[in-house]
Amino acid sequence: MIQATSSDLAIELVGVTKRYRRNTAVRELSLQIPKGAAFGFIGPNGAGKTTTIRMIMGLLPMTAGQGNVLGINLNSGQDQVKRYVGYVPEQHFIYRWMRVGQVVRFCRSFYETWNDKYCSELLDLFGLDGHQKVKHLSKGMVTKLALVLALAHEPELLILDEPMAGLDPLVREEIVERVLHSICERKRTVFLSSHTLSDVRRVSDVIGIIHEGQLLTVAPTEQLVSGTKRIRAVLEEGQQPKESPEGTIWNRVQGREWLITVKDFTSNTVERLRSANPLQNIEVIDLGLEEIFKDYIRGAEVAA
Amino acid sequence: MRALIWKDFMANRVLWIGGLALILLPYLLCALVATISYKGQAHDWWYIFANAPGISCMISFLVVAMVGGVAIAGERPDRSSEFLAYLPPSRAAIITSKAMVGIGVITVICLLNMFALYVIEEVKTKEVLERMKVVYGAICSSAILIFGFAWLYSSFLKNPIYSTGLCIATVLLFWMLFAFVYDTMNWGSNHMVIFTPLATVVGIGAFVGGIFSYLHRVEP
Amino acid sequence: MPIDPNGPVPLYQQIADYIRQLVAAGVFRSAEALPSLRALAVQLAVNPNTVQRAYDQLEREGLVYARRGLGLFVAERGAELARNKSQEALYQTFMQAILAGKAAQLSGEKIGAIFQRALAGADVKARNQ
Incomplete structure (x- = not known):
């Protein structure tokens, strides 16, 4: 048995790298998620989100780096992690020949912490009938079943990998609500990877953006949203920009218009921009999470 | 572990029932043919019925190949192996359960065939019993050989059809190779003395190889 | 849905604005309790910490006051x-x-x-x- 350390971190990754023969799926990724936090993990398809999650769950050995999940060292005790983690994937491969009740009993046998009362509450809430065969369930219902299986053993950490992909808005809302419930009532740590940025913003305290295996930023959600601004500057006739402001994520010059997206925006940003460049006019634009995400990715693509 | 064994047994219950039916089918057919052609003549009826164990044995080998073939690869086409991968049981526990169910099923198949052969033999003289021992050895070692290869292929192939097919091909090749070497070497009249231990050792080797190959794989 | 998770305004700000509107309109009157943190978090489908932040801000403004163990209540001059x-x-x-x-x-x-x-x-x- 591996004892949890007194650390307040649910997940701690230091310089984690995963290399396959040719390509590097995850590059020097470092991340700290405190216990009880809700972390939103966003990035384009193939950015390394699922690879990271599989390493966190101890399913995939890392090429380099150190990891600690709920006090368990990923380089030595990785097989233990799954007992304390609830996991909901994008695609579900629950035994199709089993009945709902059989799946529940099957999974129940693997966890010491399984809570029967909570489990049947969840099943009732989602309208899942124990006699139904898994193969006869709709995609939404299977997702709900997967969420029940992930929550019923009262995991310390709940990992959701694109759980809402391909679901109708009503089911999505139900899933988000349930996850929030579990955050409220049981102080769980949540790790949510998703493309539905509005859901990520609702659920997460902290957001990390990953692109081609590299973590571009990690910031508290509202700080990310209110601190990231787009500046639209109009250049003097025939002039080019001289110096991008500090914290520039992405910028583009098109004719006289110079668009700059900066993080950690302050009033100083504008002052400095004005004094360092030949500008006619400056306008500051607020951005939603979607725009911010896109600018981070665009910026990283330009840099690469 | 009990839940895993239950799952491995239930997942392929169609194969167990179907396999059992296939193994028993020759007895039923032979009994039917014998009854139609030789009504009332007990000796002749028995003469035809005695063909059943041989056919049944061949079918049993086929079923054994399928049992081994689906053991591990059976969870790959529907990707339920991935569902299992995210649950707490270790890969060692998963493979142990599969091995127990597989070995259990082939033991039942072997015992069934041995029992049938024993019953069919009318007179149980000392020589007959000696000869039966050799046949028993051949049946069990062949079953181990077939199961071993099917299990080995099952551990890394994506589809149970491939693993079963490849197993049958390998075993046929093994038999032919054995016969060829045996003939060229002129090892004497009782080739079973060599075949039985050889097939057992090779079969167990393949089985162990399958376990290693499974444990060293990263899935999916 | 009073919350716009796609917009640039911080969610806690949106929640605080929403509660203020409700108080100004008389949905919640003085000395009445506000919905609990969890209830509002689930109702609006946002992280409870976000609601906490909105409530903290309202408390600082003096719009609501906390009664230990009972939750938040609308202040006398709340509206x-x-x-x-x-x-x-x-x-x-x-x-x-x-x-x-x-x-x-x-x-x-x-x-x-x-x-x-x-x-x-x-x-x-x-x-x-």
């Missing part, structure tokens, strides 16, 4: 404060609009004229309803 705050919010909205006008190189006079026109337009609209 008045909420209305004052909505004036503040209006000021911010105008400020945004004026800055946008300045960015478009409009003079103060011109912006004032546009404001007058919008005010008259709103009156017409209100009469027609």
Whole structure:
């Protein structure tokens, strides 16, 4: 048995790298998620989100780096992690020949912490009938079943990998609500990877953006949203920009218009921009999470 | 572990029932043919019925190949192996359960065939019993050989059809190779003395190889 | 849904604005309890920490007060404060609009004229309803 350390971190990754023969799926990724936090993990398809999650769950050995999940060292005790983690994937491969009740009993046998009362509450809430065969369930219902299986053993950490992909808005809302419930009532740590940025913003305290295996930023959600601004500057006739402001994520010059997206925006940003460049006019634009995400990715693509 | 064994047994219950039916089918057919052609003549009826164990044995080998073939690869086409991968049981526990169910099923198949052969033999003289021992050895070692290869292929192939097919091909090749070497070497009249231990050792080797190959794989 | 998770306004700000509106409109009156943190978090489908932040802000403003173990209650002058705050919010909205006008190189006079026109337009609209 591996004892949890007194650390307040649910997940701690230091310089984690995963290399396959040719390509590097995850590059020097470092991340700290405190216990009880809700972390939103966003990035384009193939950015390394699922690879990271599989390493966190101890399913995939890392090429380099150190990891600690709920006090368990990923380089030595990785097989233990799954007992304390609830996991909901994008695609579900629950035994199709089993009945709902059989799946529940099957999974129940693997966890010491399984809570029967909570489990049947969840099943009732989602309208899942124990006699139904898994193969006869709709995609939404299977997702709900997967969420029940992930929550019923009262995991310390709940990992959701694109759980809402391909679901109708009503089911999505139900899933988000349930996850929030579990955050409220049981102080769980949540790790949510998703493309539905509005859901990520609702659920997460902290957001990390990953692109081609590299973590571009990690910031508290509202700080990310209110601190990231787009500046639209109009250049003097025939002039080019001289110096991008500090914290520039992405910028583009098109004719006289110079668009700059900066993080950690302050009033100083504008002052400095004005004094360092030949500008006619400056306008500051607020951005939603979607725009911010896109600018981070665009910026990283330009840099690469 | 009990839940895993239950799952491995239930997942392929169609194969167990179907396999059992296939193994028993020759007895039923032979009994039917014998009854139609030789009504009332007990000796002749028995003469035809005695063909059943041989056919049944061949079918049993086929079923054994399928049992081994689906053991591990059976969870790959529907990707339920991935569902299992995210649950707490270790890969060692998963493979142990599969091995127990597989070995259990082939033991039942072997015992069934041995029992049938024993019953069919009318007179149980000392020589007959000696000869039966050799046949028993051949049946069990062949079953181990077939199961071993099917299990080995099952551990890394994506589809149970491939693993079963490849197993049958390998075993046929093994038999032919054995016969060829045996003939060229002129090892004497009782080739079973060599075949039985050889097939057992090779079969167990393949089985162990399958376990290693499974444990060293990263899935999916 | 009073919360816009796609917009640029921080969610806790949106929640605080929403509660202020409800208090100003008399949905929650003085000495009445606000919904619990969890209830509101699940109802609005946002992280409870976000609601906590909104509640903290409202408490700092004096709009609500905490009673240990019982939750948050609307202050005596809650409705008045909420209305004052909505004036503040209006000021911010105008400020945004004026800055946008300045960015478009409009003079103060011109912006004032546009404001007058919008005010008259709103009156017409209100009469027609």
